[in-house]
Amino acid sequence: MENLIIEATKSSPSIRLDAQTRILEIAGESYPENASNFYAPIFAWIDLFLNQSISTPVTVNITLRYFNSSSAKALMDLFDRLEKAHADGTPITVNWRYHEENDSAMECGEEFKEETQYITFNMVGFNDDDC
Amino acid sequence: MSKKLWFKGFLLILAVISVCSLAFSLITIPLTRQITYRMSEQSATAALDRVTDLVTTTHQEIESYRHTAQEAKKRELKDITDIGGCFIQLQYDAAKRGEISEAVAQQRAIEGMRMLRYGKDDYLWISDFSSKLISHPDPKLFGADFSNIRDVNGNLIVPPMVAVAREQGQGYTSYWWHRLEHNEPSEKLTFSKLFEPWQWVYGSGVYTDDITDEVNLRRDALIGRLRTLMGRITIARTGYMYIFDDQMKMIIHPNPQMEGKNFAEVPNPRTGKPLVDELIRAAESGKPQTYLWDRPQEPGHYVYEKISWMRYFPEFKWYIGSSVYTDDLFEQSRALTTRLILIAIATFLFSLALGTLVIRRFLRPIEHLSTVAHRVRQGEAKLRSNLVRNDELGMLSKEFDHMLDNLDDMIENLDIKVQEKTRELSRQYEELDFANNEIKASIQYARRIQYAILPGKDTLPNGIRDHFVIWKPKDIIGGDIFWLHKQGHRFIAAVIDCTGHGVPGAIMTMIANMALNRVVQDVSDDDPSAVLKELNRLVRISLGQHIPGSSTDDGLDVGLCVVNPKDRTLIFAGARIGILVTEGDMVKEIRGDRKSIGYRTSNPDHIFTNHRLALEEDAAIYLTTDGIFDQAGGNRRLPFGKRRFVEILAAHNKETMSMQKEAIEQALTTYQGSEEQRDDITVVGFRL
Structure with missing residues (x-):
């Protein structure tokens, strides 16, 4: 299936969902006025994607500097879908990437980690030397 | 507005005409010099020819006369001598016949011969074989011994006469003698004959200086004629002819002071060598000689360059010269050159003017188009070029105007559309602005409400x-x-x-x-x-x-x-x-x-x-x-x-x-x- 690529804007993250490499990337900031509208096509794509080649591992890289509460809800939605897929046999690895000085991002990541049981949830800190 | 085209055209024409004029000048002007020189040379040579012809003819005439006169004189001498001889023969014959004795016969012969006269006191004489005069009208010379008497040139007088009579029976001799009235020695022509029986030589002589005089007269006449002729000849306006002889004496010269002068010492101011030698050499080589001379108006100032063509007339030992002043020679060419240059300049200017005019006419429509284009761009949108011509420029003008018309229409259309759009946008903006202000006002008011529910002080x-x-x-x-x-x-x-x-x-x-x-x-x-x-x-x-x-x-x-x-x-x-x-x-x-x-x-x-x-x-x-x-x-x-x-x-x-x-x-x-x-x-x- 075709990849989904959405360019970042001031208030929405860049989305790169690659069906061939099975690497899904969300990066930037997420505070769109209407989060459900923004994330709808992404959920649609992911639902379709997770229905194919079940059992081939998927990697999700999330690097969000900031996100508002409605985006947090959307992310939780996303993790629910991933949990279900993992439970159905697709190994899912989530890399939650955050700048080491970004406490809020780290804390949110840890909260998400607590909320998820099955998927592999990695906390990945980086500083200025890294990308 | 630049006038580049016209300027370029003008430059082009200027260049072309300049080159042509220059080429014309460069080619023709040296030619004129050459031609002028050649013409002068020809003129000089022609004059030389004329003079030489005249001299030759006259010389021939003179020689002819001299010959005829001389023959006549000789004939005369012989005839007279023959008659003298007859007389002697007569006496001898009488003695032979016994009418008289031999001594008387000889006596009568001698007397008779003494008395004979002809011409202007011309006489006969008798000499013996040892050059003793037996008969002579002059009593002083009667019986004189002439065996060693020499003439003015150092030659023996009588012995040769005797010799020729004895060897050939008769013959002509001549000697030179001073005559009383004459400054120069004169030549005497003698005819001598042998009378064998008595061993006498008898003859007569006449001075040929009348022939010489006549010849000289004729030669002087020739010189006079030549002088007149040469006086009339001018070569290159101021050039003239002259004649000098091998004694370096100037015979004919337009400058009367020069005539008769011996100019052997006069050097060629340019080379220092005697001019006359160089002129003589020129006559031999046939090439002209260049030297410095004076002018008739400025005698003594030997500063003017001249060229002489020379010819030698050996019979008279004359050197005939034809000379021109170089200045004047080239003066002619200069005049011609000046005229040529003037013509060239006139042609140049005329062509320039004409060319400029033509180009102007040519360029005017182009300039017009250019101006129109510029003005249209400056804002005169309705301006058109309107050139009516039947050539390419006319077509250009027509198409140009069409294009402007099209542009005009397009712009008008565009203008209208833009205006509409602007009006619409303006309206929309007003509406939006209004709505925005309304919303802002509304929110500002809402803030008051929100603020109201917050706990106050x-x-x-x-x-x-x-x-x-x-x-x-x-x-x-x-x-x-x-x-x-x-x-x-x-x-x-x-x-x-x-x-x-x-x-x-x-x-x-x-x-x-x-x-x-x-x-x-x-x-x-x-x-x-x-x-x-x-x-x-x-x-x-x-x-x-x-x-x-x-x-x-x-x-x-x-x-x-x-x-x-x-x-x-x-x-x-x-x-x-x-x-x-x-x-x-x-x-x-x-x-x-x-x-x-x-x-x-x-x-x-x-x-x-x-x-x-x-x-x-x-x-x-x-x-x-x-x-x-x-x-x-x-x-x-x-x-x-x-x-x-x-x-x-x-x-x-x-x-x-x-x-x-x-x-x-x-x-x-x-x-x-x-x-x-x-x-x-x-x-x-x-x-x-």
């Missing part, structure tokens, strides 16, 4: 000694409020962060405010947990979110504390909002439950945790929404963060609340920089 509980409030909605109105309720000596303080910001957030704050008021009144005013649980239920129902499939999913986060200033106790419960309390020099955080209130997904049965605290003497209490934590800024555009906030509180711990507010606001402004405000910010701090 007069509602401040007694127990609060010092406090600050930072309330900064993101967009004039927002989803954050702070809430206060007094109950006797107790009070309840809360900060509420509703979904969203701006208008929807503000609407939610209204609902939250009313709901909280209701809960505190109806359910509990001292149990934060109970309050939150009830608030949760109420908000859910208010928004119809308790029904599955509801269209909205909005709610709020809350941090609420019940404070008893008397016994310095504080009970806190939070939904995703915590509380900060100073403890000594530190600031302690108590986190709220990780559950939101009012959302569709909120669990209506969730029991929120109550946290009990004992407050120390100078305790300060802070309630804040996440607005300040989430503010982006700094070098890396990362969120402000809870840690930073806590550090500020700790740093300004001992200061008054207003100073702490200042510190917080300052830090926030600095950190925020040029970033826009991320979310509604609400920070409440109070000290008991």
Whole structure:
């Protein structure tokens, strides 16, 4: 299936969902006025994607500097879908990437980690030397 | 406007004509010199020819005359001598016949011969074989011995006469003698004959100087004629002819002072050598000789260059010369050259003028087109070139005008459309502007309403000694409020962060405010947990979110504390909002439950945790929404963060609340920089 690529804007993250490499990337900031509208096509794509080649591992890289509460809800939605897929046999690895000085991002990541049981949830800190 | 084309054309014509004129001049002018020279040479040579012809003819005539005259004289001499001989023969014959004796015969012969005269005192003589004169009219010479007498040239006189008579019987001889009346010696022609029987030689002589005189006369006549002829001849205007002989004597010369002068010593001022030698050499070689001479008007000034062509006439030993003054020779060519140059210049100017005129005519329509194009561009949109011609320029003009017409139409159309569009846009803008202003006004008014529901200064509980409030909605109105309720000596303080910001957030704050008021009144005013649980239920129902499939999913986060200033106790419960309390020099955080209130997904049965605290003497209490934590800024555009906030509180711990507010606001402004405000910010701090 075709990849989904959405360019970042001031208030929405860049989305790169690659069906061939099975690497899904969300990066930037997420505070769109209407989060459900923004994330709808992404959920649609992911639902379709997770229905194919079940059992081939998927990697999700999330690097969000900031996100508002409605985006947090959307992310939780996303993790629910991933949990279900993992439970159905697709190994899912989530890399939650955050700048080491970004406490809020780290804390949110840890909260998400607590909320998820099955998927592999990695906390990945980086500083200025890294990308 | 530049006149480049005309200038270029002009330059081109100028160049072409210049080159032509120059070439013409360069080619023809040297030619004229050459031609003039050649012409002079020819003229000089022709004059030489004429003179030579005349001299030759005259010479021939003179020679012819001389010959004839001489022959006549000879004939005369012979005849006379023959007659003398006859007379002698007669006497001899008479003696032979016995009529007279031989001595008488000889005597008679001698006498007779003595008496004979002819011409102008011309006579006969008799000599014996030893050159003794037997008969001579002059008594002085009678019987003279002439065997050793010599003439003016040193030659013997009589002996040769005797010799020729004896050897050949008769013959002519001549000798040179001074005659009385003459300065020069004269030649005498003699005829002598032999009379064998008596061994006599007899003869007669005549002076030929009359022939010579005649010859000289004729030669002088020739010279006179030549002088006249040569006087009439001019070569190259001032050139002339002259003749000198091999004695270096000038025979004929236009300068009368030169005639008769011996100029053997006169040098050629240029070479220093005798001029005459060089001229003689020129005659031999046939090449002309160049030298410096004077002019008739300036005698003695030998500064003018001349060329002479020479010819030698050997019969007279004459050197005939034909000369021209170089200056004058080339004067002619110069005149011609000047004329040529003038013609060239005139042609040049004329061609230039003509060419310029032609180009002008040619260029005028082009210039016109150019001008029109320029003016149209400057704004005269209706201007056209209007050239009516039957050539390419006419076509260009026509097409050009058409193009301008098209352009005009297009622009008009465009203009109209643009005007329409502009009018429409203008109208739309006005509408938008109006709507925007309306909205802004509306929101400004809404802010007043929101502000109205916030606790005012007069509602401040007694127990609060010092406090600050930072309330900064993101967009004039927002989803954050702070809430206060007094109950006797107790009070309840809360900060509420509703979904969203701006208008929807503000609407939610209204609902939250009313709901909280209701809960505190109806359910509990001292149990934060109970309050939150009830608030949760109420908000859910208010928004119809308790029904599955509801269209909205909005709610709020809350941090609420019940404070008893008397016994310095504080009970806190939070939904995703915590509380900060100073403890000594530190600031302690108590986190709220990780559950939101009012959302569709909120669990209506969730029991929120109550946290009990004992407050120390100078305790300060802070309630804040996440607005300040989430503010982006700094070098890396990362969120402000809870840690930073806590550090500020700790740093300004001992200061008054207003100073702490200042510190917080300052830090926030600095950190925020040029970033826009991320979310509604609400920070409440109070000290008991």
